[in-house]
Amino acid sequence: MSERTLRGRVAIAGIGETTYYKHGRSPDAEFKLALEAILHACRDAGIDPREVDGFASYGGDRSDGPRLAAALGIHELRFSNMHWGGGGGGVAAAVANAGAAVHAGMAHCVIAFRSLAQGQFARYGRGAQAAAASGDDAFLAPYGLMSPAQRFAMKITRFMTEHGIRHEALRAIALTSYFHAQTNPRAVMRGRPLDAAKYEDSRWIIEPFHRLFDCCMENDGAAAVLVVPAERARDMPHRPAYLLGAAQGGHHRSAAPVHNAPDYASAHFPTVARNLWSMAQLGPKDVDVLQAYENFTGGVLLGMIEHGMVSAEEANEFMVPENLRFDTGRLPLNTSGGNLAECYMHGLELVNEAVRQLRGTAPNQVRDPKVAMVIGGPMVTPVSSLILGTEETL
Amino acid sequence: MSKPYLPEGLPAPAQEPIALPYWEGTRAGRLVIQKCGGCGKHQWGPEWVCHRCHSFDLGWAEVAPRGRIYSWQRPHHPVHPALDGHGPYLIVLVELPGADGVRMVGNLLGDPMQEVTIGAEVEAVFEPHDGYTLVQWRLVG
Ligand SMILES: [Zn+2]
Numbered sequence: 001m002s003e004r005t006l007r008g009r010v011a012i013a014g015i016g017e018t019t020y021y022k023h024g025r026s027p028d029a030e031f032k033l034a035l036e037a038i039l040h041a042c043r044d045a046g047i048d049p050r051e052v053d054g055f056a057s058y059g060g061d062r063s064d065g066p067r068l069a070a071a072l073g074i075h076e077l078r079f080s081n082m083h084w085g086g087g088g089g090g091v092a093a094a095v096a097n098a099g100a101a102v103h104a105g106m107a108h109c110v111i112a113f114r115s116l117a118q119g120q121f122a123r124y125g126r127g128a129q130a131a132a133a134s135g136d137d138a139f140l141a142p143y144g145l146m147s148p149a150q151r152f153a154m155k156i157t158r159f160m161t162e163h164g165i166r167h168e169a170l171r172a173i174a175l176t177s178y179f180h181a182q183t184n185p186r187a188v189m190r191g192r193p194l195d196a197a198k199y200e201d202s203r204w205i206i207e208p209f210h211r212l213f214d215c216c217m218e219n220d221g222a223a224a225v226l227v228v229p230a231e232r233a234r235d236m237p238h239r240p241a242y243l244l245g246a247a248q249g250g251h252h253r254s255a256a257p258v259h260n261a262p263d264y265a266s267a268h269f270p271t272v273a274r275n276l277w278s279m280a281q282l283g284p285k286d287v288d289v290l291q292a293y294e295n296f297t298g299g300v301l302l303g304m305i306e307h308g309m310v311s312a313e314e315a316n317e318f319m320v321p322e323n324l325r326f327d328t329g330r331l332p333l334n335t336s337g338g339n340l341a342e343c344y345m346h347g348l349e350l351v352n353e354a355v356r357q358l359r360g361t362a363p364n365q366v367r368d369p370k371v372a373m374v375i376g377g378p379m380v381t382p383v384s385s386l387i388l389g390t391e392e393t394l
Numbered sequence: 395m396s397k398p399y400l401p402e403g404l405p406a407p408a409q410e411p412i413a414l415p416y417w418e419g420t421r422a423g424r425l426v427i428q429k430c431g432g433c434g435k436h437q438w439g440p441e442w443v444c445h446r447c448h449s450f451d452l453g454w455a456e457v458a459p460r461g462r463i464y465s466w467q468r469p470h471h472p473v474h475p476a477l478d479g480h481g482p483y484l485i486v487l488v489e490l491p492g493a494d495g496v497r498m499v500g501n502l503l504g505d506p507m508q509e510v511t512i513g514a515e516v517e518a519v520f521e522p523h524d525g526y527t528l529v530q531w532r533l534v535g
Pocket residue numbers: 430431432433434435444445446447448449
């Protein structure tokens with residue numbers, strides 16, 4: 001019996017994205033943005049878009065696969081997949097689901113994508129405006145707890161307090177993203193540099209760990225990757241980014257109602273990280289460049305800790321911008337500017353950046369990386385993460 | 395009726411059938427949550443099955459309205475029109491040691507700028523609204 005793994009079996013052969021806009025500024029409808037990103041990914045891979053035979057997405061994307069398949073005139077649709085869960089928790093899972101379908105022979109050429117036009121639809125940072133709250137929200141919304149930031153803030157408070165981690169560790173994450181965005185032509189925050197003083201002067205969104213710059217932007221745009229079998233990727237124009245490992249899910253009762261997860265002060269990666277390393281046959285020290293989803297900087301830190309990239313005990317010392325920059329960093333982080341400063345494309349932009357790093361074509365290129373990692377939206381359930389590698393990591 | 399902690403106009407909790415004993419309890423000034431008839435453990439929030447033993451026999455039991463602050467946050471950014479211009483307020487996550495450590499979310503009454511300590515003892519305060527009663531928390535002693 002062959003080993004049950006995706007390691008080295010599939011690769012990302014094409015990446016694409018639209019122009020990234022501030023929220024509500026896209027001149028195009030969300031569905032058009034999705035089409036544009038997908039067409040760019042196909043062009044990048046040098047294939048006829050009609051050859052695509054599957055779509056995978058997450059976060060309740062409104063551009064559904066069958067509608068895309070019709071609009072693109074694809075020959076036959078073999079795989080349509082939506083990953084449960086809100087936000088960007090499913091970004092790596094969508095890529096992995098595409099990969100699993102390809103590896104299992106259910107499809108040959110699958111697009112994983114995300115499209116968002118928050119001018120056309122509602123924003124995330126305000127609560128639902130309904131008069132009554134039901135389900136979990138009945139026990140949260142009447143207390144003024146409605147936004148994603150608020151849903152996660154008490155995990156961060158608890159973890160940081162328990163471990164004595166100072167806010168400067170989170171500041172370093174924000175400064176690093178903004179630093180990288182300044183040299184990335186795609187970045188929405190290019191030309192808007194951030195320094196420690198500006199961070200410290202920024203308004204509170206939520207005390208004690210969420211200043212304005214700890215929170216992601218909301219943006220309009222779309223991004224897509226094309227997943228094909230590894231052997232096919234070798235014949236395509238770009239150096240393949242092989243999927244070495246992927247995992248999704250959550251630990252014991254991480255989705256328990258009304259903040260009752262037993263292991264509460266968590267980004268929900270303890271079991272996911274274990275499964276990720278196991279499939280990749282790698283460990284934290286092997287990662288050359290890390291793209292970690294910033295919904296909030298606290299989630300980045302927890303996700304890094306739960307993947308073993310840094311320990312809670314060494315966080316105060318390690319989490320400084322010099323250790324996280326593409327040029328000087330021991331662990332280059334969010335080299336495109338990420339959700340904070342490139343674009344909040346629910347993390348799909350992080351996958352594209354991981355692929356660019358392995359191709360050697362990133363604006364802030366890390367020197368000769370072999371292994372790139374993406375951590376999806378922390379603190380939701382299910383979460384997901386993935387590892388990509390160059391030919392020599394196989 | 396004293397003034398509620400947060401301005402009126404926030405979403406009201408739907409009085410859903412699965413949670414009615416809780417809401418009826420709050421109106422009577424009692425904290426009533428789910429307790430499993432199979433294994434005897436408390437569980438929160440309202441659910442159809444016991445997460446431990448899979449019993450569907452989830453009854454309701456009054457528990458001591460006392461707890462400890464497990465975590466907290468002080469939102470400044472208004473997330474709802476009713477909060478525009480209101481200013482910061484305190485949300486606490488309270489652990490109930492007398493009910494198998496289940497946790498409940500509420501507001502911490504008093505000065506919204508007060509220092510909050512994880513582990514501090516709190517007690518429930520029943521805050522009446524039009525059609526429902528909220529469980530709030532205040533520091534003990
Ligand atoms: Zn039970």
